[in-house]
Amino acid sequence: MELLSQLWSLLGLITLLQNILPSQFLSLLHSLYESLQDFFTPYSYYDIPEFNAYCSLDLNQLYRHATLYLNSLHNSAACRHLSLSRSKSSTTISFTVAPNHSVHDTFNAQRISWTHHVDTVQDSLDEKRSFSLRIPKRHRHSLLPLYLDHVTSTAAEFERTSRERRLFTNNGNGSSYDSSWVSVPFRHPSTFDTLALETELKKQIMDDLTEFAAGREFYGSVGRAWKRGYLLYGPPGSGKSSLIAAMANFLCYDVYDLELTKVSDNSELRSLLIQTTNRSVIVIEDIDCSVDLTADRSSKATARGDHEEEVGRVTLSGLLNFTDGLWSCCGEERIVVFTTNYREKIDPALVRCGRMDVHVSLGMCGPAAFRTLVRNYLEIESHALFDVVDNCIRSGGGLTPAQIGEILLKNHQDVDVAMREVVAALQARVLAGGGGEEGADYEEMVMRSPESVLGVGSPENWDSSPGKHVGKRRKEGQTPGKKVNFLVRLRSLTKSESGRRGI
CATH class of the missing domain: 3.40.50.300 (P-loop containing nucleotide triphosphate hydrolases)
Incomplete structure (x- = not known):
């Protein structure tokens, strides 16, 4: 009780001094107190307001970057109190620091803190928002520019990857x-x-x-x-x-x-x-x-x-x-x-x-592309008929990814039926003479610069490009007898695989 009585007496004395002493003298005392506090504290503080000037509509880009950067630090270790939001047309959740709470960060082995201040403007419904950045005082000259560059670059990358496209x-x-x-x-x-x-x-x-x-x-x-x-x-x-x-x-x-x-x-x-x-x-x-x-x-x-x-x-x-x-x-x-x-x-x-x-x-579906389609539609990594499909593709059985995808989609509930349907379609294409006019073979699927095209001929002479000559020579070299022999061997291989799997 005695301690409480002394505390009340001290508060009364302070109130009395505030009423008696001139305001200039009180301001001087307040400045002296802040100077002493700044001298003994190990930190430096920097305010980052939402707008560049009071009552201005010019958004402070550093405030926006800080918001995005802190949004990327939404783990519980960095901040214990977050505000969550999601726009009507977006599927992603945005994390922001709750008003008047702090979030901690580490940069170059130094502990850094951000505090989000939200104050209500007097006689108005508007709010005044700002961030307060606290960094170690003895490293402020070397640390501040590097850290702000890090904040800006990280915010730009976060905005690029997380924004709604x-x-x-x-x-x-x-x-x-x-x-x-x-x-x-x-x-x-x-x-x-x-x-x-x-x-x-x-x-x-x-x-x-x-x-x-x-x-x-x-x-x-x-x-x-x-x-x-x-x-x-x-x-x-x-x-x-x-x-x-x-x-x-x-x-x-x-x-x-x-x-x-x-x-x-x-x-x-x-x-x-x-x-x-x-x-x-x-x-x-x-x-x-x-x-x-x-x-x-x-x-x-x-x-x-x-x-x-x-x-x-x-x-x-x-x-x-x-x-x-x-x-x-x-x-x-x-x-x-x-x-x-x-x-x-x-x-x-x-x-x-x-x-x-x-x-x-882009042309007919190749072996690697076919395996990607099978993994997407049938959710399998291997099958006994993969080798049969590869032989069909290399023998001119060209189907586009859309055509193969349609077959797999129609039969996606039965893996064996889907694979047999694909083999049958590829065999029919081989018997009909390959891809024909519908597109290039999978060997011709390349990415090249215009320089490589111009190296073998100008764009006006694209029809004489080496890729097309290769395809024509292969097709001209194929005889009906060879196709029939291939199909006979392919069908026997398919039947043997089906018998071994009990299909």
């Missing part, structure tokens, strides 16, 4: 003041793990994408726009759209599906390009069928009587400027993808070096 398409309303793009959440499940593609080709594409994503400084040093062009060609069902989705999921990019038939002229095409964001995949599918761009330009010039190019529509020169002109430099970290079923129908100017940097040939 979108699939955009142009709405044909380029003359309005609103955006010419409409979007939905991009949730395509295709990944390189599930993609039916030969192993070496898959690895080449992934390595190329990884090198591109890390190439900011390299592209700047050589004076090139930070973009990369891909030409995907092959028969329908060879996996072009699935590959695009896998590329977007691998890089965590948005996808812009550009429908050229909805674009009125070159000006609208440039406007659409300006409205695309960085870190995106811009796709023009079936480029040979979209608009009349790829016909021979000399015949066009003759038909027009060497007049100026047509107005009121998208022209070849407009699309060239879109992919490789000055307007293509209005953003960075973009992938431009053209797809086609018939590569020879594309104007060579669209796919020369510097526009379509990588050409990817």
